[in-house]
Amino acid sequence: MIDIYSVLFNKIIAGEYPANIRLKEEVLSAEFNISRTPVRAVLQQLEQDGLVQISPNKGAKVLPFSADEIEEIYEIRKSLELLCLEISAPILSMQKLLELKREMITNLNKEDVKIHADLDAKLHDYLINSTGKKRLIQMLNQLFRLIQKFRSLGFMQKDTKESATKEHIEIIDAISMRNTVLAKELMRKHIDNSKMIALGQLYKF
Amino acid sequence: MIDIYSVLFNKIIAGEYPANIRLKEEVLSAEFNISRTPVRAVLQQLEQDGLVQISPNKGAKVLPFSADEIEEIYEIRKSLELLCLEISAPILSMQKLLELKREMITNLNKEDVKIHADLDAKLHDYLINSTGKKRLIQMLNQLFRLIQKFRSLGFMQKDTKESATKEHIEIIDAISMRNTVLAKELMRKHIDNSKMIALGQLYKF
DNA sequence: TAATGTATAATTGTATACAAATAAATTTCA
DNA sequence: TGAAATTTATTTGTATACAATTATACATTA
Structure with missing residues (x-):
């Protein structure tokens, strides 16, 4: 779980996601072969880093890192x-x-x-x-x-x-x-x- | 969920928990009549506020607010x-x-x-x-x-x-x-x- | 007795199932 | 046609079940 955090963290910093793109829990689950539960925890961490923004019922979107x-x-x-x-x-x-x-x-x-x-x-x-x-x-x-x-x-x-x-x-x-x-x-x-x-x-x- | 966050937040600020006391997910679940899933999310928020410390497999403990x-x-x-x-x-x-x-x-x-x-x-x-x-x-x-x-x-x-x-x-x-x-x-x-x-x-x- | 090992219980971590909300597609009707 | 309403699909939120880990209680042995 710490692993998928740092992978996502580095990808965002490196600008590998277009700004404002939505990170869907299910997609990440499939990508990393884990369930949505730890994915959600990771997204919350990334929000605290100021790298994504989470809106209720709308999920997480990548913030620009310019x-x-x-x-x-x-x-x-x-x-x-x-x-x-x-x-x-x-x-x-x-x-x-x-x-x-x-x-x-x-x-x-x-x-x-x-x-x-x-x-x-x-x-x-x-x-x-x-x-x-x-x-x-x-x-x-x-x-x-x-x-x-x-x-x-x-x-x-x-x-x-x-x-x-x-x-x-x-x-x-x-x-x-x-x-x-x-x-x-x-x-x-x-x-x-x-x-x-x-x-x-x-x-x- | 936002509610139990602010309740816990204020209780900790007000010093209603002894420092270093452990916040058990199940206890909070019962107290607020919700499942452990949103409780865990709240504890993560409180960790980012610097009000609790979460250790892997050991859970959350209240940090002193002096x-x-x-x-x-x-x-x-x-x-x-x-x-x-x-x-x-x-x-x-x-x-x-x-x-x-x-x-x-x-x-x-x-x-x-x-x-x-x-x-x-x-x-x-x-x-x-x-x-x-x-x-x-x-x-x-x-x-x-x-x-x-x-x-x-x-x-x-x-x-x-x-x-x-x-x-x-x-x-x-x-x-x-x-x-x-x-x-x-x-x-x-x-x-x-x-x-x-x-x-x-x-x-x- | 004190230290160590083992079994049991308690707690956290993850997966899955279902509910609620949102978004997309379709239908209805002027 | 095109706007509104309805249905369907998608996605997030929560509850629950199970797995993994840690803490506790108990037993064993020196």
């Missing part, structure tokens, strides 16, 4: 992640920050896309999870799932790998100096840059 | 509503703003709690909906549902009615002057004040 959507998600992400930074920056351990910085420097010029995508996730996840705010963490994770494809694709270009990691280092430095205002300003720019890179990847779908 | 939760929700709300303001402030119509201001002034000294609660909702909803950002709107509406009880209770005290409405007027004025920075600063303080008032109402449960 550049506007990605733009909006990045703006929301920025607001929430800046809130995270405000909360976590003053309490992060110097040791962990230095460790992260060392890792960033070590891998600055590496080619492997996965290394950079993982490092990116590691820093952001650390800042977010350190807040200990369960709702905030859950909301950001949900947003990340929606844009994860675009995030990793962004690291395909060599210069974005390097510039993103440099921005990470600057952010870590600002936090280490306990300069939260500067850290937030750098993070704001960093997420704006990420947004532009993500939008640049859109044509690939 | 002062910490309310504090966190207000902080998230503040971040997202400031984003809304940034987007909508430059494009709001002078006419509608003046109309709202007039309404605020007219009702400034009214006793009726409902009048003030409605005015509060009217302004905030206006600023939020004018952004046209569907996800942002949906997220804020979900947060509002969680704190609505505390919002209205806050207007029971006479001085909060008046001060909140005065803050609304100041915010409208700043927007009218197209001074978004000032509007955001005033909104930040306004939501912080609302948070304190909401937290002050907590003991009533």
